[in-house]
Amino acid sequence: MEERKDIETIMLTERQIHNRVVQIGHEISKKYKGKDLLLVGILKGAFVFFSDLVRSIDIPMAVDFMAVSSYGNETESSGIVRIMKDLDDPIEGKDVLIIEDILDTGHTLNYLLKVLNARKPASIKLCVLLDKFERREVMDIVPDFTGFKIENEFVVGYGLDYGEKYRNLPYVGVLKPSIYED
Ligand code: IMP
Numbered sequence: 001m002e003e004r005k006d007i008e009t010i011m012l013t014e015r016q017i018h019n020r021v022v023q024i025g026h027e028i029s030k031k032y033k034g035k036d037l038l039l040v041g042i043l044k045g046a047f048v049f050f051s052d053l054v055r056s057i058d059i060p061m062a063v064d065f066m067a068v069s070s071y072g073n074e075t076e077s078s079g080i081v082r083i084m085k086d087l088d089d090p091i092e093g094k095d096v097l098i099i100e101d102i103l104d105t106g107h108t109l110n111y112l113l114k115v116l117n118a119r120k121p122a123s124i125k126l127c128v129l130l131d132k133f134e135r136r137e138v139m140d141i142v143p144d145f146t147g148f149k150i151e152n153e154f155v156v157g158y159g160l161d162y163g164e165k166y167r168n169l170p171y172v173g174v175l176k177p178s179i180y181e182d
């Protein structure tokens with residue numbers, strides 16, 4: 001693939017990701033047995049993780065999506081979040097599990113949790129594929145399910161982008177700094 005040349009190293013291979021996603025799917029299935037589970041995918045970054053994850057969950061569940069954009073430049077979010085697409089249905093009384101690609105400063109999820117909590121779900125928990133824990137600014141955001149804790153590097157692939165590119169790479173790779181530093 002043409003975009004491969006922009007990748008410095010492969011951080012997580014397809015197989016590593018697959019194995020971990022299957023494990024998380026089993027954890028979720030156990031934890032939410034008998035509950036009214038609603039998986040909320042955060043677009044666009046979580047779409048690949050989301051679609052793999054739902055196929056590893058073997059209890060009844062529903063899906064919905066939200067699209068948010070955080071103001072900022074392409075590698076740093078500002079903490080000011082705008083809802084571009086809201087959920088289709090009310091979440092009152094539901095057990096909501098938010099599915100996000102990456103937890104970085106925590107501003108995006110902090111804002112989302114506030115918005116969704118105000119709608120009175122029965123519970124609300126967080127599942128992230130990647131956790132860049134060293135970058136956390138909102139300290140009380142702690143994911144309930146985490147795929148991988150990673151070092152502070154800008155990564156793309158498996159849904160994650162830089163300038164809308166690289167989402168289709170099947171692995172998570174570190175982007176060459178020369179791509180965004182000029
Ligand atoms: P936060 O608000 O700083 O936690 O930012 C979270 C959002 O920033 C994610 O949903 C991503 O869209 C984006 N982001 C943060 N780090 C990366 C990265 O390494 N690669 C691609 N997107 C990232």
Ligand code: MG
Nearest residue numbers: 045160161162
């Ligand atoms: Mg992005």
